[in-house]
Amino acid sequence: MAYQNFESVDIDNVYSPVKDGAYNPLMLEGVARQINRLANKNIKACGCSYEVYIANFSLSVDRIVSQAKDRDLRATILYVARECDYHSPEEVDEMRQSCLDAGLCVHGIDPDCCPAGCGDLP
Incomplete structure (x- = not known):
């Protein structure tokens, strides 16, 4: 259970920095x-754009951090995630x-080449 997807577990209990009064290694x-x-x-979902990866990954991490109640776990x-x-x-x-x-x-792409259609926007 400790290595399931963040969205499917109570991360504050599974990844508690302190368990039974001792540091949880x-x-x-x-x-x-x-x-x-x-x-x-x-x-895999970024379309080879570093900027798309950063934005999507960072948003995913922010969602996880917002669910964690423990300050040490958030940190x-x-x-x-910085790594x-x-x-x-x-x-x-x-x-x-x-x-x-x-x-x-x-x-992070030339607007006229962006597959999201950014070059078509006013």
């Missing part, structure tokens, strides 16, 4: 496995603005 390993699975899932999730290029919502906004400033769409 499986927490970091379990969180790392789940974050890496989440990163791989988002890599651990974010720490591990997979997690960006805060502010950093994602900055990345998107940087793309727009460079003449790209928010997906």
Whole structure:
């Protein structure tokens, strides 16, 4: 049960940093496995755009963090997610603005080549 999908388990109990009054050594390993699975899932769905990967992966991590009640667990999730290029919502906004400033769409692609149709938008 410790390595199931985040969405299907009570992450505060499974990945509690303290279990029975002692540090839970499986927490970091379990969180790392789940974050890496989440990163791989988002890599496969990004259409080879780093910007799309970052935005989608980071949003997925933010959803997980918002469900965790334990402060140490939230910090651990974010720490591990940084290793997979997690960006805060502010950093994602900055990345998107940087793309727009460079003449790209928010997906980091030439708007006329973007499969999302960004070049067709007014």
